Amino acid sequence: MALSTTVSQSKRIKRKAPRGFLKRIFKRQKPHLRLESSCDLLVHLNCLLFIRRLAEESRANACKNKCGIIKDQHVLAAAKVILKKSRG
Amino acid sequence: MEGSYIPDSEPTTRTLLRRLLDTEDPHTPRGRQSTRASARRTPLETPFSMRLRSQTKTTTRRHSHGARSIGRLAHIQTSGRLKEQTPRTLLENILLTAPESSMVVPESALKPVPAPQVVQSPSGESSRGSLELQLPELKPPTTLAPGLLLALGKRKQRLRLSEFQQGVDQELPLSPGPLTEPHGNAGASSLTSSLNLALATPPVPQSVQRPGLARRPPTRRAVDVGAFLQDLQDTSVALALPGDSLRTPVATLPTDTVLEDTQPFSQPLIGRSPNVRHSLPCPSSSAERTVGRRTQSSGPRLQNNSPGRPDQLLVGKAEEVDALAVGFPNTSNSSSGEDGLQPLQDGVGEEAEDVMEESLSMSDEEEAAGAQGSARAEEPKTHKEGTEAEGSWGATEAKELEGPSRDKDTAGRTGSPELTSITLEFQQARQLEFLEPAQPTSTAVLPPEPLSARRPPRARTAGPRLRQDPYKTGLSHYAKLFSFYTKMPMEKAALEMVEKCLDKYFQHLCDDLEVFAAHAGRKTVRPEDLELLLRRQGLVTDQVSLHVLVERHLPLQYRQLLIPCAFSGNTVFPAQ
Numbered sequence: 001m002a003l004s005t006t007v008s009q010s011k012r013i014k015r016k017a018p019r020g021f022l023k024r025i026f027k028r029q030k031p032h033l034r035l036e037s038s039c040d041l042l043v044h045l046n047c048l049l050f051i052r053r054l055a056e057e058s059r060a061n062a063c064k065n066k067c068g069i070i071k072d073q074h075v076l077a078a079a080k081v082i083l084k085k086s087r088g
Numbered sequence: 089m090e091g092s093y094i095p096d097s098e099p100t101t102r103t104l105l106r107r108l109l110d111t112e113d114p115h116t117p118r119g120r121q122s123t124r125a126s127a128r129r130t131p132l133e134t135p136f137s138m139r140l141r142s143q144t145k146t147t148t149r150r151h152s153h154g155a156r157s158i159g160r161l162a163h164i165q166t167s168g169r170l171k172e173q174t175p176r177t178l179l180e181n182i183l184l185t186a187p188e189s190s191m192v193v194p195e196s197a198l199k200p201v202p203a204p205q206v207v208q209s210p211s212g213e214s215s216r217g218s219l220e221l222q223l224p225e226l227k228p229p230t231t232l233a234p235g236l237l238l239a240l241g242k243r244k245q246r247l248r249l250s251e252f253q254q255g256v257d258q259e260l261p262l263s264p265g266p267l268t269e270p271h272g273n274a275g276a277s278s279l280t281s282s283l284n285l286a287l288a289t290p291p292v293p294q295s296v297q298r299p300g301l302a303r304r305p306p307t308r309r310a311v312d313v314g315a316f317l318q319d320l321q322d323t324s325v326a327l328a329l330p331g332d333s334l335r336t337p338v339a340t341l342p343t344d345t346v347l348e349d350t351q352p353f354s355q356p357l358i359g360r361s362p363n364v365r366h367s368l369p370c371p372s373s374s375a376e377r378t379v380g381r382r383t384q385s386s387g388p389r390l391q392n393n394s395p396g397r398p399d400q401l402l403v404g405k406a407e408e409v410d411a412l413a414v415g416f417p418n419t420s421n422s423s424s425g426e427d428g429l430q431p432l433q434d435g436v437g438e439e440a441e442d443v444m445e446e447s448l449s450m451s452d453e454e455e456a457a458g459a460q461g462s463a464r465a466e467e468p469k470t471h472k473e474g475t476e477a478e479g480s481w482g483a484t485e486a487k488e489l490e491g492p493s494r495d496k497d498t499a500g501r502t503g504s505p506e507l508t509s510i511t512l513e514f515q516q517a518r519q520l521e522f523l524e525p526a527q528p529t530s531t532a533v534l535p536p537e538p539l540s541a542r543r544p545p546r547a548r549t550a551g552p553r554l555r556q557d558p559y560k561t562g563l564s565h566y567a568k569l570f571s572f573y574t575k576m577p578m579e580k581a582a583l584e585m586v587e588k589c590l591d592k593y594f595q596h597l598c599d600d601l602e603v604f605a606a607h608a609g610r611k612t613v614r615p616e617d618l619e620l621l622l623r624r625q626g627l628v629t630d631q632v633s634l635h636v637l638v639e640r641h642l643p644l645q646y647r648q649l650l651i652p653c654a655f656s657g658n659t660v661f662p663a664q
Contacts, residue, residue: 013643013645013646014643015643016643017642017646018562018565021558021559021561021562021565022562024558024559025559025562025594025598026598026601026613029594029595029598029599030598030601030602032611033601033602033605033611033612033613034611034612034613035612035613036612036613036614036615038615038649038650038662039613039614039615039617039618041642041646041649041650042615042618042619042622042634042638042650043597043618044642044646045622045637045638045641045642046597046618046621046622046625046627047566047590047593048569048641048642049622049625049627049637049641050590050593051566051569051570051573051586051590052573054570054586054589055570055571055573055574056573056574058570058574058582059574059575059576062576068576068577069576069577069578069579070574070576070577070578070579070582071579071581071582072579072581072582072584072585074582075582075585075586075589076585079585079586079588079589079592082589083589083592083593083596085625085626086593086596086625087596087600087625
């Protein structure tokens, strides 16, 4: 029933979280640490929120420069701000 | 006054002018800067004015004009120079060139002819202004005259026209005696000047003076082709070697591009292109890493190297990386570096691994070309897997992408000669790094040239590629989300920048989680740590809880796993 740790309903999830990818990254970075099973979902959530903030900031930068296209300098400037914010 | 006045039965322009000219003494050819010829004016004025009076209907007005003109002459003489080209000259020219028969109604001819003269004499304005006043009136008689004039002699006309224009521009206040024009002035000039009068002086001469402009054929073809070719070469060079274009002279670029195009799979090309392409980001990134590593090098790693040496090596490597950007030395360095890579690798293997690791992480999105690099990359990769340095990921932390690295680079320029060899090796290692990211097929934005160069390495190596591919794939997964969130078109370079930022972000993330777990005395990262991280980032506040975020952004299936929910049987899942 609901006690299963796997995803219950359909096997196809929209916007799947790359759990294996995240776990691999963490393992590469901190091999001496362990990551719990549900933590990678939260890490995925964190990534989504970071990307969202970065996208909004980049879009604001691009609009500020009256560009219709997001250029890498917009992204770079946005990243400087957002990375500082999300340093924790 | 003079008794030379001869009343004509037919007061045409021609007759009027004839009378004037007959009675008046011819003046010297128009002289631009002639001083006031007061003496000349007075005799001109008086007979002219008299003639006007006698012949025009509005004698009274003209009389007054004449008087005024005479009186004004005294003032004018002192003020401005005598304008040689005056309406008088115009009329003279008309006389000379116009046909015998009056082309227009005599009356109309009468009025315009004396009118300008009259107006000029009293007005004392600039000749042009007074002439302009007469424009509409003069048009009918003068329109035909210019046609004839043009037919007669264009060269002379233009010359004199220009001269007349100059004279007009100089604004001689026409006064009472404007008609003291030499007979020498060809009719063309007068006609043209009259034409100017009729058509508003400035535009007419312009049109006459500048027909050549319109008719001039564009002679830029040859230049354009040359410039176009040069631009082609420059752009091709720029595409291939962005770093080079910035720092190498233009003259050398075309040759480089030619070489590259013809030898896509040559080592120098392979060795050089990735270096060049990544020269800009890599120096900064690698330098940054080296700087960061310096802080951490003493700690967890490089047992076989002295603490001081890695710093120098790394700094020197950063220096070399800058040199890489130049382009030309890259080929030599790469070629020599490849040779020296093997022997050096054992000695500095660990450093190389770290360097490569960092450069790898930074240059995930970078494309690389080079067969040799991939083969050598395998060895360091294996080493790397085993000896993941702690500080490698966090080395770049707290460092801006550009700033501090540059300072450190300059500081570390005084590396020992051995650094050069090691730096060569690092360059090679970096090339290998570039090669790795180049191999993945999926997300990376690959220019055609490195893509073609990458195929051989792909066939050879299997291990490193697997490592890079999933990492790149995962990053690109988030990069796609980025483009989805922005809802705006994005450049490919911007996507790569996003991936770079993501990489940095992951480094920060892991470090923070480690710190939080260590703070709690654990070696396992738990959801509480994640919540603390989100809170510190400002995403989770007192108003917005973690569960709210989970509900908003994660799909239902994940929410079920994260948020405790009561189920039947008096159970809660997940267990709290």
